[in-house]
Amino acid sequence: MSIDLMSASDSDKIIAFPFSRVTGGNPTPSVSASPKWELIGPVCGWGGTVLALIAVTTPAGEHLYAGTTAGCFLSTDHGATWEARNFGLTSPYIQTLVASPQFARDHTLFAGTLGSGVMRSTNGGMTWQPIDFWQGPTAVTAITLSTEGSGETIVLAGTATGGIFRSSNGGRTFSSSNFGLGDLGVLAIATSPSFETDDIAFALTSTGLHRSTNGGRAWRVVDRGLETEAVQAISLSPAFGEDGIALLATEDAGIFRSTDRGVSWKAASDGLTNQSINAIWISPSFASDKTVYAGSAGDGLFRSTDAGRTWSAVDGGALNNQAIMAICTDQSAKSVVVGLHQSGIFRSTDSGNAWEPSSTGLIARSMSGVLISPAFGDDHTLFASGIEDGIVKSTDEGETWEPANSGLPGTQILSLAISPDYASDGTILAVLAEGMFRSNNRGASWETSGPEGLEDPRMVAYSRNIVGGVAVILGSARAMYVSKDGGDTWSDVASPADDDEIVAVSISPNFLQDNTLLVSTYSTTGATRRDRDRAPGARQQFRADTPQSTITVWRSTDGGAxxxxxxxxxxxxxxxxxxFPHDYRGDRETVRNGFFVGVGTLVQRPMWGGRQLWIAERVGKPNSGVLSLTVSPGTVWNRSVYASTTDGIYRSDDEGLTWHGMSEGLHTPTVVSIALAPSFDDDGDAFALTLGGALHRLSHADD
Incomplete structure (x- = not known):
């Protein structure tokens, strides 16, 4: 799952409650007033995909930072162990990471993210803030920081679709800098170590290599000696201003070498057994050791000790067949770390001769959810799923895990649902891009299921109450289906907005009694909303002259008719x-009866008594995105609502009017899923899955 949550506009007109209501009972009485989360461990082991590595010098010694698909991590022991540094990141998918040239003094880092543009930290990664330098978020693929002759820090940021943006004041303001670029999809940027005097910069795009001699203000295509446009990475000699050496990695033609500051190039792939090179790194001691490392797309690491002229494979054991995404060394070049696709980090402490896995503390798996067996008290079973590792199962309350993917066509799990009658039927439903699949033997094997003609499925959910049958809702990008017999037969349900994308579906816990469904749709223009009245829970006025991307939540109380x-x-x-609370009934709106919706930074619910008014409250900090909601068992004023956010876990004991943080002990602040045990109202047993795949269990001070 890629998380991209942006703050909604603050121009809301909805009724808000800044204070807590005095209630007539204690919510979830078994839960201690000071609960704490305890880390059980990573559900799929340490590691994940590492896309960027940098080394910085601090008064305490050299530190390493890793940019991953699940945020930023810091190592203070040369890569032996890692700690998450994600507080404030609004998009965890870090594609590039750089440090200020004056890091020892200003502690500044810049991260380029997939969905939230550039994030900046001024305290060594402890907290992050977004930098807004163009309209809307974008995918930032490359960043460089250099000092110009004037002493100002120049920032060049490359984007996936908008070209290059340039700042001449350390990132306070930016402007477009695309003159001469043949393509606006930027893959990498590099600036000369002598930038202060030579103003040389390089940009790699899908149409090839570009070079600038005026500090990144204008660009010119460089193709002399190059045999391909499929360029991927570039590295410059620390003495580039004197020796003019640069090395260029390509996707299909190996490595090219320049000795005239990038004006012309010659093939330099002798010894490479894989011509697809993802990463290249020139030693900080290049003037004396002539060492360069190159990371391939599937054959491990290569090393050159003659300044990049010839290469030999590094015998790294388990590293040999890996796809290497990033390389970094300390200043002595004795400690070498490489970032891998899905397999975390490997490290060498003897200049690349011997290697070992080194991902302890780094959890960057793409895990998106955790489910708990309805018979947890007896079978102690949990399931977790994600878009890389598929489905994993634990039968010892999360202590150990094993894959549960037999019969599935892949491991990219979009949605997972467990039958409310799991103790008897052992049924689980899984949605992949290839279709929906069902296991009737507790995940031991899977077979194709779902309605005929199913295309682009996205999500599946069970109704909780099994009286009269087991109801299921299945959603695709444009269609929905409902089953009243546990998924054996299906009925089509018309979408409320044919032109909009379906992004979420929900089914009442008592669907067979109240026929209530929720569906959420997304429109990039909001055009359909101008043709009808605003929804009761609308928070902003829609402008007829401006396209606006919009989420609409719809409700049906007649099964989708x-x-x-x-x-x-x-x-x-x-x-x-x-x-939904477990006792929700969509056909009883005159009682204290409601459901909860999280969109962006808000949790909303309808007011009681059937009135067309809504309550909305922001959870956590202003930019905290709500990722999942869970309601504990119990009646009104004796239950709690739990919100998993990009800023930790929050609990409301007054039906969403006020929220209180309960994140102590979490490995990283971003929480993607919470699962409450069936016995939660008695013992407060709960599990939380944080970004990257770390599982936690709730403990209590009075245990």
Missing amino acids: RWNPVIDQITSARWVTTA
Whole structure:
């Protein structure tokens, strides 16, 4: 799952409650007033995909930072162990990471993310803030920092679709700098170590290599001696201003070498057994050791000791067949670390001769959810799933895990649901891009299931109450289906907005009694909303003259025959989460009866008594995105609502009016899923899955 949550506009007109209501009972009485989370461990082991590595010098010694698909990590022991540094990151997918040239003094880092542009930290990664330098978030693929002759720090940021942006004041303001670029999809940027005097910079795009001699203000294509446009990475000699040496890695033609500051190039692939090179690194001691490392797309690491003229494979054991995404050394070049695709980090402490896995503390798996067996008290079973490692199962309350993917066509799990009658039927449903699959033997094997003609499935969910049958809802990008017999047969459900993308579906816990469904749709223009009345939960006025990306939440109380909009929210986020109390009945709106919806930074619910008014409260900090919601068992005022956010876990004991943090002990602040045990109202047993795949269990001070 890629998390891209942007703050909604603050121009809301909805009723808000800044204070807590005095209640007539204690919510979830078994839960201690000071609960703490305890790390059980990573569900799929340490590691994950590492896309960027940098080394910085501090008064305490050299530190390493790793940019991963699950945030930023710091090592203070030359890569032996790692700690998450993600507080404030609004997008965890870090594609590039750089440090200020004056890091020892200003402690500044810049991270280029997939969905939130550039993030900056001024305290060594402890906290992060977004930098807004163009309209809307974008995918930032490359960043360089250099000092110009004037003493100002020049920042060049390359993007996936918008070209290069340049700042001449350390990142305070930016402007477009694309003159001469043949393509606006930037893959990498590098600036000369002598930038202060020579103003030389390089940009790699899908149309080849570009060079600038005026500090990145204008660019010119360089192709002299190059045999391909499929360039991927570039590295410059520390003495580039004197020796003019640069090395260019390509996707299909190996490595090219320049000795005239990048004006012309010659092939330099002798010894490479793989011509697809992802990463290249020139030793900080290059003037004396002539050492260069090159990371391939599947054949491990190569090393040159003659300044990049010839290469030999590094015998790294388990490293040999890996796809290497990033390389870094300390100043002495004795400690070498490499970042891998899905396999974390390997490290050498003897200049690349012997290697070992070194990912302890680094959890960067793409895990998106954890589910708990309805019979947890007896079978102690948990399931977790993600888009890289598939489904894993634990039968000892999360202590150990094993794959549960037999019969599945792949491991990219989009949605997973466990039958409320799991103790008897052992049924689980899984949605992949290839279709929906069902296991009737507790995940031991899977077979194709679902309605005929199913295309682009996205999500699946069970109704909780099994009286009268087991109901299921299945959603695809444009269609929905409902089953009243546990998934044996299906009925089509019409979408409330044919032109909009379906991003979430939910089914009432008592669907067979109340026929209530929720569906959330996303529109990039909001055009369909201008043709009807605003939803009761609409938070902003829609402008007829301006396209606006919008989430709409719809409700049906007749099984999907008719739909009514209940929430309209202007937001770029495509993520919506909903939660029903276990006793919710959509056919009883005159009692204290509601459900909860998380969109962007808000949790919303309808007011009681059937009135067309909504309550909305921001959870956590202003930019904290709500990722999932869970409601504990119990009646009103004796239950709690739990919100997993990009800023930790929050609990509301007054039906969403006020929220209180409960994140102590979490490995990283971003929490993607919470699972409450069936006995939660008695013992407060719960599990939390944080970004990257770390599982935690709730403990209590009075245990």
